[in-house]
Amino acid sequence: MQERAKISRQQILRGAADRFEISGYGSTSMNDIVSASRMTKGAVYFHFSSKDELAQAVIDEQHRISLASFSAAASTGAPALEQVIMVCNEIARQLIADPVVRAGIRLTLELNTADGPFEPYLTWIRELQRLADIAQQEGDIRQDVTPESVGRVVTATFTGVQMVSNVLTRRADLSERIDELFVLLLAGVVSEKRRGDIDTLVRTRLESYVA
Numbered sequence: 001m002q003e004r005a006k007i008s009r010q011q012i013l014r015g016a017a018d019r020f021e022i023s024g025y026g027s028t029s030m031n032d033i034v035s036a037s038r039m040t041k042g043a044v045y046f047h048f049s050s051k052d053e054l055a056q057a058v059i060d061e062q063h064r065i066s067l068a069s070f071s072a073a074a075s076t077g078a079p080a081l082e083q084v085i086m087v088c089n090e091i092a093r094q095l096i097a098d099p100v101v102r103a104g105i106r107l108t109l110e111l112n113t114a115d116g117p118f119e120p121y122l123t124w125i126r127e128l129q130r131l132a133d134i135a136q137q138e139g140d141i142r143q144d145v146t147p148e149s150v151g152r153v154v155t156a157t158f159t160g161v162q163m164v165s166n167v168l169t170r171r172a173d174l175s176e177r178i179d180e181l182f183v184l185l186l187a188g189v190v191s192e193k194r195r196g197d198i199d200t201l202v203r204t205r206l207e208s209y210v211a
Contacts, residue, residue: 009047012037013061016054017103025055025110055107062104063120066091069206070127076209080134081141081194084150085182085204087128088158092174095162105162121159125151145189157181179203 015037019028030051034041048054069090073083094101108120129151135141141150161181165174182202190198 005047008039008043012039012044012047012054013057014100015039016048017058017061017100020055020058020107021099021103025051025107030054055111058100059104059107059111059120062101062108063123065094065098065101066104066120067123067127069094070131072206076206078204078209079138079140080131081138081190082201082204082209084128084131084135084154085201086206086209087131088154088178088182089175089204090206091158092162092171092178096171096174109159109163121155124155127151128154139191140194141189142191150189154185157185 012033015035016028016033019032019036023032028051030041030044033051033054034044037044048057069087070083072090073086076083076086078086091101095105112118125148129147132141132145132147132150136143136145136147141147158178158181161177162171162174165171165177179202183198186194186198186201190201194201
């Protein structure tokens with residue numbers, strides 16, 4: 001019974017993500033979610049008491065999936081600078097492949113216009129700052145660059161790049177746009193010893209290290 005409840009909850013989350021991604025928070029009703037999840041109304045309300053609760057659950061699940069990218073990058077043993085690029089490319093891949101990630105990102109952006117959840121942004125900034133600090137200790141980032149600024153700028157520019165890519169191409173060109181972002185960003189932060197590596201660094205992918 002417990003396992004079946006987990007499966008039902010995940011099915012509802014996927015149905016909600018599908019509707020939130022397409023229609024956004026304001027234009028999605030609980031009836032829309034019931035229909036998309038192919039569950040009874042009673043089953044949906046058994047797991048989630050309101051649309052607010054469902055939206056927060058989608059955001060939490062997206063945040064969990066995206067944060068796992070940091071652990072996956074760390075498990076490769078790659079230098080911290082490479083891990084920063086890996087994480088961004090992995091989240092870009094998730095945005096293309098996973099409707100829960102797409103819905104969670106859309107909800108976070110929409111709800112933040114009305115004092116919504118900001119913890120995902122703060123967490124990404126902190127994690128990227130931590131990696132930038134290590135990269136600086138490893139001699140890959142210039143000493144006059146503050147790791148906190150790297151965390152803020154990477155988070156903000158990644159968010160903007162994926163939004164524009166979504167508007168213009170439905171994210172079909174997102175991988176190329178992330179490469180473009182890092183060509184420009186790395187030129188401003190890497191140490192002299194890594195300057196010649198920028199063209200290689202921008203192509204860093206998690207799957208290549210795993211392979």
